[in-house]
Amino acid sequence: MTGTFGSISAGRWAMIAIGIVLAALFPLVYHDPYYMTIIVTGEIVLILNISWNFVLGMAGVWNFGQLAIYALGAYGSGWLMLHHSGIPVPIAIVLGGVFSGVISVLLAFPTLRLFGIYTSLLTFSFAQVVQYVAVNNPHNLTGGSFGFPEVPGLFPDLGQSDYLRAYYWVCAAVIVVSCFAVAWLRQSHLGIALRSIRDAPAYTAARGVNPRAARVAAFGLSGFLAGIAGGLYLSFEQSFTTSQMGLTPMSLDVTMLVIGGLGTVSGPLIGTAILTVIQTKLINYPGWQLTVLGATLLVIVIFVPGGVVGLIGRLDRRLRAWVAEDADEAEEPAPG
């Protein structure tokens, strides 16, 4: 049935529902704090990836400044938490998201005139500038490379395992909401506009879609979500260092998106999951981690450009075609 979230069959809905229930129940049965921390961190990265996927994959904008936006969200909400402790922490996080969303919108404007590569260079330069300013720690706003000072978290009074669980649920909720939001946006005017801009820019202008507004909106929305991820990270880890913005996390995140399937709704989920698992396994071999990463990225981009989701989609179609052939044969009347 084609609803507000796109064509999702009843079966798919059932799977999604089951998945959500299982995910929600998970922390009730699993307790290892080390892995739970990794999982929560993974969730936050996933939120960031979802936001990045929206602007990079769905809108097709070469935005390589997303991590700086993420960082700005962290710094923004952190500043509020430190200096305006009257504001409840969740609100501070949301406001941090608003802050980064606004900056993201501002970043969008100069990219409107640029083509492809130059957008990447512009956004990349932006990220570099943000990183350098942050490292230099003007007016002690960012804590430099040592990290942002401790802030009151979302759940300052909980014990460790409860703390982890609470964050798990909060992040999971954000993930679920944003996935649905992305799926909905995809089918909305905005999503269609963005996709047509990405895939066939010439047609777009002819059909009266306003590419500028669409792009600015995409930047704003993804910036907002990235900022929230930043705020969540800061409050969870109780720190935020400038290395969070560097080339390494950026490469990791890009790989997650690509492996999962750039531009799809479930891509970030799959990609983040796979890579988090791999990273965890290879944690004792930092050099290997990234060597494998580099090689994997290369291979996937070349041979499986649609990522895992694309692969599954293709297999799925082939399966259906095969099933359909069988069905056709079964329906044909017996010769005679």
Place this chain on the structure above:
Amino acid sequence: MSAALTVRGLVAGYDRSVVIDGLDLEVADGATAVVIGPNGHGKTTLLRAVSGLIKPFRGEVELGGERIDGMAAEAIAKKGVVHVMQGDGLFVEMTVEENLLMGAFPGGSWRGRRAALKRVYSELPAVEERKGHKARTLSGGERRLVGLGRGMMRQGRLLLIDEPSLGLAPVAIEAVYAVIRRLRSEASSAIVLIEENFTHVGGVADVVHILEAGRIVRSGPFAELAADRTVVETYLGSIAEAPS
């Protein structure tokens, strides 16, 4: 002796759209075939499919009996196909002389290239005059001559010329066709020349083929087609007197 060019059942186009739809053509060694037809019906596509710039969807293309369809353009060029493209395809940031030298790129010695250059300059003094100038400073007619000259730098088996009169004033067109006529008589290569209409081709065509909707619909000697009222009316342009 096999024909210079044989095309059988060619189906070619771009992305998903088919432009050439089952085309057959044969050009004898040393002959000049002119293909005319309305714009958008596949003339340029035909040449690009022959020279390998696009890969045919189906069909066969043979150069002197040897299959070349599906080969890379660079390889086909090496086998002796010279393609003078529509819009000239000149390297605009290079000088005229550099453009010409590129025409002799495949193989040969430095001396051989210089000799070819000398030969082309003697045929095209107007080009030699501008030899040190960047191609983008040239007029349309001059560019056309340079494009032709570049094609003349190699003795190919097959010379493909795409709309040499396009966008030129009558005087320039005359100059261009004078060169083509000389080429025809002096060089041994077969020539496939495409134009949108009849106007200038009388003096150069051994055979005229009419290409419509991706196929050759009519072929024959120029005189015969020129005398056919319907053909003339359909394909616009008056027939210039074929020079003797």
Place this chain on the structure above:
Amino acid sequence: MTDIVAIIANGVVYGSIYGLVAIGMTLIYGTLRILDMSQGSMVMVGGYVGWWALATHGVNPIVALVLAFAFTFALGTATELVSVQPLISRRHEVDFELVTFITTFAVAIFLTNVALQHFGPFQQNVPTIVGGNLKLYHGVSISYHELTMAAISVILMGGLGLFLARTRWGLAVRAVAQDLDAARSLAVPVTRLYPLTMGLASALAGVGGVFLGALYFASPTAGDLPLLFALIVVVLGGLGSLTGTLYAAYLVGMTQSFCEVEIGTTWTLPILYGAILVILIFRPYGLKGSPSEVRL
């Protein structure tokens, strides 16, 4: 006055080396229309070759340079074959520029971490090519090493220019950059030309790496900064414009030199990137480049 002499002297030195590294990227963009993000790691590799040759094996500096050239040439060729070539046949189906940005970036990550695995995260001292200093003016001096670096960079860039302007293959490279179809129809073997071009560009960076190694140590991340600088130069100069790259390189060199002398080195990159931000807002194609023309 001493300041000015220092600024100019250092500016010329920096500009030359930036030119060397960036001109490779411009060459690649001109022919392949891609932004090669592995160029920085070629500098890094060059640094290691320099260290291996000079520090551990005490080889003649010229041999070290030649080794670096050869090794990074091979590496660059391999990079093209692995990260670009497979995508060329699909260049119209996918966003070729974006995808190759990612694949060359992936190669950079791979190389950096192979170096990390093999050599560890330590900074290695690379000996200078030539020892000693040249006194210029009232306490301003330049090391002979830096002078040699600048000289060799200029010579190599000049060599590249000559290659492109005067040789048959250089002409072919320019042809491919200006009109790919026309070049193909003239039998230019583009599938061979692409890896060679990328090899050549990487080799230039590799040679630069040997020199830079003495100034900034050889380490797995030694390529990061050169990449950032090269990107700045290439954007400022206009992608695909050789002369633009040259001007931009010296401009950037002077800026860095100025910052070093007057303000403080940490401000160099932010200022440069800030400049790029501003410039791209007003001139979407960089200072010199224009959208359709590639001026190789």
